[in-house]
Amino acid sequence: MGIVVSVNVGRVRDVEWGPSAIDKRPVAGPVAINELGLDGDEQADRRNHGGPDQAVYAYAREDLDHFEGELGRELRDGRFGENLTLRGVDVNGALLGERWRVGGALLEVRSPRVPCGKFKAWLDERGWVKRFAAEGRPGAYFRVLETGTIGAGDSVEIVDRPDGGVTVAESLRAYYGDRELLRRIVALERRSAKWDAVAEHYGA
Incomplete structure (x- = not known):
């Protein structure tokens, strides 16, 4: 069983590389969550971010710690x-x-x-897109099946794990064209509709 270290939200603001809400900051107290995400959180590019299948993005503190060592800089929660x-x-x-x-x-x-390019601009690290993808630590997007509240200190419990699935790390490789993994993904009952489009693009 895991734990929520912090709940982070951000508002759209104009920066030198375009409007973005990538600057997520920890908030105190429980935060309500609905089918489109956390109260107080926004997305600038709604074509590529947000929506029911990308309502919540989660990342492990352990992976942030890993990248702190790789980059030689502090990476706060969010x-x-x-x-x-x-x-x-x-x-x-x-x-x-x-x-x-x-x-x-x-x-x-x-x-x-x-x-994406905005993530690279936000981190200001040379070659960041390729480097991040190659590490196999992408974090996961979630769909909200039951609304409620989430706060720092809350438990994280895996309540259902499907058989014969594809991991989040493997699915990033599928997104970049691994046809075998794509075929396994499109066979899943619980999958985002975007995977069918990705598989069609690569002829999988």
């Missing part, structure tokens, strides 16, 4: 734009379709975080 900073749970080893009870909400794993 620095990667995650809504939930978690500890003691394998976010990247979670299976697509896996269901987690987080505080008072029930969440379902849907997809990995795919690094």
Whole structure:
């Protein structure tokens, strides 16, 4: 069983590389969550971020610690734009379709975080997109199956783990064109509709 280290939200603001809400900051107290995410949280690019299948982004504190060592700099909770900073749970080893009870909400794993140019600009690290992808620590997007509240200190419990699934880390490789993994993903009952489009793009 894991724990919520912090709950992070951000508002859209104009920066030199365009409007963005990637600057997520920890908030105190329990935060209500609905089908589109946490109260007080926004997305600037609603075509590529947000929506029911990307309502919540979670990242492990252990993975932030790993990148602190790799980059030689402090990475506070929320620095990667995650809504939930978690500890003691394998976010990247979670299976697509896996269901987690987080505080008072029930969440379902849907997809990995795919690094983009704004993420690179925000971190200001040379070659960051390729470097982040190669590490296999993308974190996970979740769909909200049951609304509720989530706060720092809440438990994270895996309540349902489907058989023969694909992990979050593996699914990032699928997104970049691993046809075998894509075929396994499109066979899953609990999958985001975006995977069908990705599989069609690669002819999987």
